[in-house]
Amino acid sequence: MLTSIVIRTLNEARFLGEALTAIENQTVTSENIEIVIVDSGSTDDTLDIARSHHCKIVQMKKEDFTFGRALNVGCAAASGEYLVFLSGHCIPTTGEWLANLIAPLESGEAVYAYGRQEGSQLSAYSEIQHFNKYFPASAEVRPMKGFSNNANAALIRSVWKRYPFDEALTGLEDMALAKELLENSYRVTYQADASVYHIHTETFAQTTHRYQREAYALCGISPLIQFNLLDVVQYTVKGIWSDLYHASHEGCLDAHWKGIFAYRFAQYWGTFKGNQQSRIDALHAKRAYFDPLGGKI
Numbered sequence: 137m138l139t140s141i142v143i144r145t146l147n148e149a150r151f152l153g154e155a156l157t158a159i160e161n162q163t164v165t166s167e168n169i170e171i172v173i174v175d176s177g178s179t180d181d182t183l184d185i186a187r188s189h190h191c192k193i194v195q196m197k198k199e200d201f202t203f204g205r206a207l208n209v210g211c212a213a214a215s216g217e218y219l220v221f222l223s224g225h226c227i228p229t230t231g232e233w234l235a236n237l238i239a240p241l242e243s244g245e246a247v248y249a250y251g252r253q254e255g256s257q258l259s260a261y262s263e264i265q266h267f268n269k270y271f272p273a274s275a276e277v278r279p280m281k282g283f284s285n286n287a288n289a290a291l292i293r294s295v296w297k298r299y300p301f302d303e304a305l306t307g308l309e310d311m312a313l314a315k316e317l318l319e320n321s322y323r324v325t326y327q328a329d330a331s332v333y334h335i336h337t338e339t340f341a342q343t344t345h346r347y348q349r350e351a352y353a354l355c356g357i358s359p360l361i362q363f364n365l366l367d368v369v370q371y372t373v374k375g376i377w378s379d380l381y382h383a384s385h386e387g388c389l390d391a392h393w394k395g396i397f398a399y400r401f402a403q404y405w406g407t408f409k410g411n412q413q414s415r416i417d418a419l420h421a422k423r424a425y426f427d428p429l430g431g432k433i
């Protein structure tokens with residue numbers, strides 16, 4: 137049965153070739169794999185690399201991009217019964233990655249599966265610890281209910297047709313879908329043996345922005361979650377302490393301590409900014425809707 141691998145790209149030339157080569161080396165035969173690139177305006181060699189690997193390319197305007205919309209565009213262009221989602225900077229770690237990822241879909245165990253993510257030598261130390269929490273090495277250590285991640289995931293096509301990705305969210309379209317599927321009695325599962333290297337090479341500002349947009353999206357999925365300045369302080373301190381402890385025991389503290397402080401502050405400061413912006417937008421909407429003076433005094 138045909139599997140379509142949908143990859144969202146924007147200037148992903150640095151790692152895309154390695155990812156596509158890893159896909160070509162999977163135990164699933166190439167005749168059963170289709171690769172769909174959804175590109176939103178790359179100006180580097182991304183598209184040349186995609187063409188050299190005989191990918192199907194779908195282009196969309198950068199201003200039209202949302203994470204959910206790009207996936208819906210890719211799924212619509214795909215032909216496979218199984219839809220696999222892979223980040224343009226994720227590289228499968230083994231030749232069994234794809235077979236293991238779609239196995240629960242083939243067996244009927246689940247309709248939506250997501251695989252493990254690991255850091256590489258280029259990853260921030262704190263992000264590796266983050267991956268260890270959300271993507272444990274063993275599937276027996278169950279991640280939180282309703283969690284999923286489209287950097288490395290698979291979905292049955294017929295289910296996507298009934299439940300397309302939310303195109304309005306600024307991120308976390310995967311968690312929104314997982315929540316909706318669970319509420320409708322579908323099964324979502326975690327495949328620890330379907331692992332990829334997820335490589336972020338971000339600046340402090342880029343890391344902050346990533347967590348900001350995800351926190352903003354999370355408020356749309358779970359409106360009761362609030363994140364205040366006290367949370368910034370306590371979780372930053374806890375994250376830094378935990379990372380310093382592990383780095384010390386691993387003998388790599390000197391190499392990573394500055395990055396640990398920067399990453400954890402970017403993570404939680406970005407989370408605070410996104411959560412607060414969502415609250416502000418909700419307050420403005422409430423005033424515009426209910427206030428008899430239109431929010432004016």
